[in-house]
Amino acid sequence: MSKAHHRPKDPAALRQQLLDSAAQIIATRGLPALTLDKVVKESGISKGGLQHHFATRQALIDGVFETLQDQMRAEIDQEMAREPQAQGRATRAYIRACARLMPDHEQEMNRALMAAMMADPYLRDQWAEFINQLPQDPGDEAISRQRLLCRLAADGMWFAALCGYHTQAPEQRRWIVERLLELAERVK
Structure with missing residues (x-):
């Protein structure tokens, strides 16, 4: 008998193994x-x-794409849970999730998925819907614009890391992230 006949049936584990x-x-x-x-x-x-x-195949791609979204959402939720200060919490969590250094394997997968997203309007719409549904911080118009600026800068850091350009030394990267985190809290 093959291994398949002795393998316990766990649909969630099988699905995850396929993904x-x-x-x-x-x-x-x-x-x-x-x-x-x-x-x-x-x-x-x-x-x-x-x-x-x-x-x-498309259902499989969608599953991998949804997994990426679920992981990012979980990371943002964990970052938000660690934040003691409520004001700007969601934006700071988003910045940290986007600005963290990715292992090579994760970077390669994200690069391939983002390339697919750029070519596929369906995946692009799915990503836009996901990003637009992430937690936002309340605030007046000025602070909301400033927090959007911070999120867009964090997106740029994430995308630049995937593309391998605008590389920064660790201390420079920390400085950029710290400035973005500060901007998420106050209006200048």
């Missing part, structure tokens, strides 16, 4: 290399098991 395998393929070989057959081979799960969770 992890797809993410690994995307990170190491790029999104165009992602096929259902490669995910079957990488995961060791049968084609039927894959198609039970993800009927199409």
Whole structure:
């Protein structure tokens, strides 16, 4: 008997294993290399098991994209929970999530997914909806504009890291992040 017959059935774990395998393929070989057959081979799960969770390649891409969103949202929520000061909390959490240094594997996957997003209006709309639904800080018009500036700068840091340009020495990066965190709290 094969291992599949002895493997306990855990649909959530199987789904996650498929997503992890797809993410690994995307990170190491790029999104165009992602096929259902490669995910079957990488995961060791049968084609039927894959198609039970993800009927199409697009459904699999959507699943990986949703996982990225879930991870970012969880990171922002954790950062917000650590913030003692309420004013500007959501913006500072967003800055920290975007400005943290990513491991190479995560960076490669995010790079491939962002490239796909730029080419695919559906994924672009999904990302825009996700970003627009993240927690915002209340405030008057002036502070809201300033916090938006901080978020846009954090987006730029994240995107620049993915593209490998505007690299900064660690002390310079810390200085930039600290200035953005300060700006999220007060109006000049």
